[in-house]
Amino acid sequence: xxxxxxxxxxxxxxxxxxxxxxxxxxxxxxxxxxxxxxxxxxxxxxxxxxxxxxxxxxxxxxxxxxxxxxxxxxxxxxxxxxxxxxxxxxxxxxxxxxxxxxxxxxxxxxxxxxxxxxxxxxxxxxxxxxxxxxxxxxxxxxxxxxxxxxx
Amino acid sequence: xxxxxxxxxxxxxxxxxxxxxxxxxxxxxxxxxxxxxxxxxxxxxxxxxxxxxxxxxxxxxxxxxxxxxxxxxxxxxxxxxxxxxxxxxxxxxxxxxxxxxxxxxxxxxxxxxxxxxxxxxxxxxxxxxxxxxxxxxxxxxxxxxxxxxxx
Numbered sequence: 001x002x003x004x005x006x007x008x009x010x011x012x013x014x015x016x017x018x019x020x021x022x023x024x025x026x027x028x029x030x031x032x033x034x035x036x037x038x039x040x041x042x043x044x045x046x047x048x049x050x051x052x053x054x055x056x057x058x059x060x061x062x063x064x065x066x067x068x069x070x071x072x073x074x075x076x077x078x079x080x081x082x083x084x085x086x087x088x089x090x091x092x093x094x095x096x097x098x099x100x101x102x103x104x105x106x107x108x109x110x111x112x113x114x115x116x117x118x119x120x121x122x123x124x125x126x127x128x129x130x131x132x133x134x135x136x137x138x139x140x141x142x143x144x145x146x147x148x149x150x151x
Numbered sequence: 152x153x154x155x156x157x158x159x160x161x162x163x164x165x166x167x168x169x170x171x172x173x174x175x176x177x178x179x180x181x182x183x184x185x186x187x188x189x190x191x192x193x194x195x196x197x198x199x200x201x202x203x204x205x206x207x208x209x210x211x212x213x214x215x216x217x218x219x220x221x222x223x224x225x226x227x228x229x230x231x232x233x234x235x236x237x238x239x240x241x242x243x244x245x246x247x248x249x250x251x252x253x254x255x256x257x258x259x260x261x262x263x264x265x266x267x268x269x270x271x272x273x274x275x276x277x278x279x280x281x282x283x284x285x286x287x288x289x290x291x292x293x294x295x296x297x298x299x300x301x302x
Contacts (some may be wrong), residue, residue, distance in 0.1 A: 009279035023224030074172030090241030129162035
């Protein structure tokens with residue numbers, strides 16, 4: 001739902017009667033919203049579950065993922081309209097989110113063709129293990145791809 | 152499984168025959184491993200699925216979560232044995248992971264009693280919405296708590 005005022009949506013998106021603690025999402029702040037959407041939606045194949053344009057905070061938020069809210073494991077993109085800085089990523093080196101995909105080389109080729117920087121080419125880090133690769137999203141966040149279909 | 156050599160475990164932890172792309176985990180680098188485990192395991196109630204002590208990289212990795220690998224939405228803690236710096240977190244302000252819990256005030260009280268810094272007290276950011284709170288993990292990463300049981 002696009003351009004949704006805050007009072008119009010169900011604010012209990014993550015569950016109203018859920019006693020299981022669970023991981024809900026990882027949030028990242030994105031400067032170039034169109035580029036981020038191209039990467040996560042067109043590239044990785046996530047879907048947009050909700051978009052919130054909050055005029056008084058001059059911010060757009062979006063929940064994206066491969067499933068529904070109940071599945072957890074989503075990404076929250078937050079785009080402050082007026083941010084112009086290129087984000088730095090601190091010294092907590094190694095932060096990333098990992099996405100499982102059936103075919104890592106194919107996904108890397110697709111993302112690279114779309115302009116993504118590949119920081120680790122698809123490879124088995126351990127013999128016989130799934131191929132992994134690292135790509136940067138448009139804001140410089142690291143995304144690990146792990147193969148979940150054994151060739 | 153503790154102290155596991157690399158060849159002894161199933162390297163296809165995330166699935167061998169899975170065509171669903173999905174979110175697997177968020178990775179963070181932690182300096183004080185005992186403090187991190189106290190926060191995530193004793194505090195938040197996650198469980199350790201695997202621990203890998205890799206001598207040649209002088210690093211310990213650990214997958215923790217509320218469910219199993221198939222459920223996705225886990226956290227990977229990576230502890231480089233020799234890191235002594237306090238990590239900085241960049242200007243991509245707002246990165247966090249979000250955890251759903253049934254009772255946010257109770258969890259915040261528990262974590263605070265264990266020494267965690269509370270950066271946003273439990274509150275409804277929107278009337279009628281779930282309570283949320285923000286706490287810092289021992290390495291300074293932000294963790295959002297979102298209530299998933301409606302009072």
